[in-house]
Amino acid sequence: MSLRDISNQFVFKKRWRQGSFEYEEISGELGEPGTVVTHRSITPQRTMSRGTGEHAGHRIGIQYGAPGDVRNLSLQNPNSNTFAPKVLQEAFRGPGGSYHNLESHWTLKLHQGYRIKVTVRDKYRIGEQRPISRAVEWTEIDPQGRIAPRHRLDFGNFSSPQQRAAEKK
Numbered sequence: 001m002s003l004r005d006i007s008n009q010f011v012f013k014k015r016w017r018q019g020s021f022e023y024e025e026i027s028g029e030l031g032e033p034g035t036v037v038t039h040r041s042i043t044p045q046r047t048m049s050r051g052t053g054e055h056a057g058h059r060i061g062i063q064y065g066a067p068g069d070v071r072n073l074s075l076q077n078p079n080s081n082t083f084a085p086k087v088l089q090e091a092f093r094g095p096g097g098s099y100h101n102l103e104s105h106w107t108l109k110l111h112q113g114y115r116i117k118v119t120v121r122d123k124y125r126i127g128e129q130r131p132i133s134r135a136v137e138w139t140e141i142d143p144q145g146r147i148a149p150r151h152r153l154d155f156g157n158f159s160s161p162q163q164r165a166a167e168k169k
Contacts, residue, residue, distance in 0.1 A: 006037075007037065010026055010066050011027050012025070012026050012071045022124040022125075023124070024059075024121070026059045028060065029118075030060070030115075030116045033063040033110065037065060038062045039062055039065075039069070040068040044069055049075065052163060053164070053166030054075040054166075057099075063107070064106070074131050076131075077159070099134070116141070118136065121134070121136075121137075122134050133155060134154070137152045138150070139151070
């Protein structure tokens, strides 16, 4: 089976200022994991996260065909982006953080034949490089073409034990 490269269909809005905050955004239709090319760029991830205790996480996961470059990266609390260490699991309501859980939901829906259109907007304090929150809006279209009401979740990007430990060094 040949994997489709859909990375060029994602749309990026460069950082802009609105009121007291700055924003960055990516949007596009998710590809079904396993059917699309994944693009991982390790160097930008390591460069962005080096010494912070944070993850340089993808706003839209590369498993959905999104680009893996710096346009699709931002600093994230590592416990909401992936499986939290066992000692932190209770604080993050289980083995994976809430953003990780959302991606698991999308993957299940895509495997069931749904189409999903997503917009991810990170919110920053003026001049800072780490977003303070992330707003995610998406529309699910079932296999018969019916469009569900638009969904929205907001995620706080709170400091982590890993970030605080890195700041002490």
